[in-house]
Amino acid sequence: METKNILRDEVVLRRRGDFPFLSTHPELVYFDNAATTQKPQSVLWSQQNWYQNLNSNPLRGMYDLSAKATAQYERARALVASFIGANTDEIIFTSGATMGLNFLALMQTANCQKGDEILVSVLEHHANLLPWQELARRNGARLVYIEPDENGFLSVDALTRQMSTRTKIVALTGMSNVVGNPPALKHISQLIHKNNALFFVDGAQLIAHQAINVHALDIDALSFSGHKLYGPMGIGVLYLRRQLAEQVPPIFVGGEMISEVTRDHFTLAPIPQRFEAGTVNAAGAVGLAKAIEYVQELGMNNIAAREQELTMYLLQQMQSLPAVQILGSANASDHCGLVSFNLADVHAHDVATILASEGIAVRAGHHCAAVLHQFFGVPASVRVSLSWYNTRGEIDKFIRVLATVRGRMGYE
Ligand SMILES: Cc1ncc(COP(=O)(O)O)c(C=O)c1O
Numbered sequence: 001m002e003t004k005n006i007l008r009d010e011v012v013l014r015r016r017g018d019f020p021f022l023s024t025h026p027e028l029v030y031f032d033n034a035a036t037t038q039k040p041q042s043v044l045w046s047q048q049n050w051y052q053n054l055n056s057n058p059l060r061g062m063y064d065l066s067a068k069a070t071a072q073y074e075r076a077r078a079l080v081a082s083f084i085g086a087n088t089d090e091i092i093f094t095s096g097a098t099m100g101l102n103f104l105a106l107m108q109t110a111n112c113q114k115g116d117e118i119l120v121s122v123l124e125h126h127a128n129l130l131p132w133q134e135l136a137r138r139n140g141a142r143l144v145y146i147e148p149d150e151n152g153f154l155s156v157d158a159l160t161r162q163m164s165t166r167t168k169i170v171a172l173t174g175m176s177n178v179v180g181n182p183p184a185l186k187h188i189s190q191l192i193h194k195n196n197a198l199f200f201v202d203g204a205q206l207i208a209h210q211a212i213n214v215h216a217l218d219i220d221a222l223s224f225s226g227h228k229l230y231g232p233m234g235i236g237v238l239y240l241r242r243q244l245a246e247q248v249p250p251i252f253v254g255g256e257m258i259s260e261v262t263r264d265h266f267t268l269a270p271i272p273q274r275f276e277a278g279t280v281n282a283a284g285a286v287g288l289a290k291a292i293e294y295v296q297e298l299g300m301n302n303i304a305a306r307e308q309e310l311t312m313y314l315l316q317q318m319q320s321l322p323a324v325q326i327l328g329s330a331n332a333s334d335h336c337g338l339v340s341f342n343l344a345d346v347h348a349h350d351v352a353t354i355l356a357s358e359g360i361a362v363r364a365g366h367h368c369a370a371v372l373h374q375f376f377g378v379p380a381s382v383r384v385s386l387s388w389y390n391t392r393g394e395i396d397k398f399i400r401v402l403a404t405v406r407g408r409m410g411y412e
Pocket residue numbers: 034035096097098099125127128173175176177202204205225
């Protein structure tokens with residue numbers, strides 16, 4: 001296929017050389033990028049460099065190294081802010097998407113009363129479901145589900161049907177980790193704010209696949225993990241709109257989040273420091289900044305276009321295999337690199353095991369989205385999740401092996 005995308009096949013092949021993992025596993029077809037992505041050399045070096053040359057506790061020491069560490073940590077915060085269109089003081093470093101979403105739900109404790117409604121969708125990952133189930137249970141609020149259509153698409157109409165004057169919070173995935181398919185965030189946020197509710201987005205998947213601007217989209221909070229964006233594990237980001245951040249309480253208290261402390265009282269540091277009690281994961285933040293610089297150099301739109309081409313290629317071939325049942329839409333543009341499926345008569349775990357025996361890494365199970373699998377009426381699925389660095393050759397191999405799975409399991 002003729003393409004204007006700068007991420008042409010030959011560029012991708014060269015760029016794969018930036019990822020030591022891909023070089024040390026030349027035979028592996030890594031199709032589990034929704035679980036975690038591989039890391040470019042610049043990210044790996046940044047971790048070594050931090051601990052070898054810079055290691056000191058940021059925000060505390062009066063000596064030169066600690067000041068440098070602080071500067072790098074804060075530079076990482078500023079870079080994250082510009083990457084998602086936020087102000088720097090709206091960026092809180094967390095350990096990952098799950099922690100950020102739990103923080104959000106805990107921060108909403110005082111805002112959510114008995115009888116209030118929290119809206120989530122059937123598509124949610126457990127990380128954006130269980131914290132809200134827990135908040136609803138603790139406060140006597142009601143958890144209300146927005147139903148997707150048969151393709152797993154969340155429409156504005158479906159949201160409208162569930163909104164009420166009791167709706168306080170709407171917490172939605174920016175991109176399902178099972179079907180891809182990002183909802184129309186801008187329209188959704190307009191509707192939610194017209195109803196005076198808050199709009200929180202689980203950006204764990206979206207962040208690696210599309211450019212996002214939280215101010216333009218008018219989102220109140222966004223949580224994501226560094227490791228799904230080519231950065232290190234153990235670092236994540238919670239964007240919290242400034243007005244909201246000024247109102248909500250910190251979840252953890254301790255060192256470095258205060259202004260003053262007396263024997264029985266303390267006052268809070270300004271945002272965002274008040275939300276980052278204790279020693280921060282500065283090496284992780286610096287690694288995440290390197291990862292962001294890496295994807296910025298490639299261009300998020302180029303990444304999205306490349307992934308769309310690959311998804312189209314993958315879907316076309318999968319659809320030509322008669323026993324493949326795809327969850328969600330038949331259109332590649334709805335998947336953003338993520339295709340979950342079942343093979344008639346064969347359990348998802350067996351499919352994944354056979355693929356693994358041929359050096360193809362995919363995910364099988366409910367992918368921490370049990371409610372969505374219940375909606376589709378299947379106990380599990382196999383998930384192929386692509387990154388821009390995957391190749392058509394890898395897809396060809398996957399299809400070749402997939403075509404043999406039913407035969408190997410004793411079916412026609
Ligand atoms: C949509 C979605 N939300 C949240 C998470 C949780 O991310 P983490 O485990 O990095 O906290 C994931 C992880 O797979 C995800 O796919």
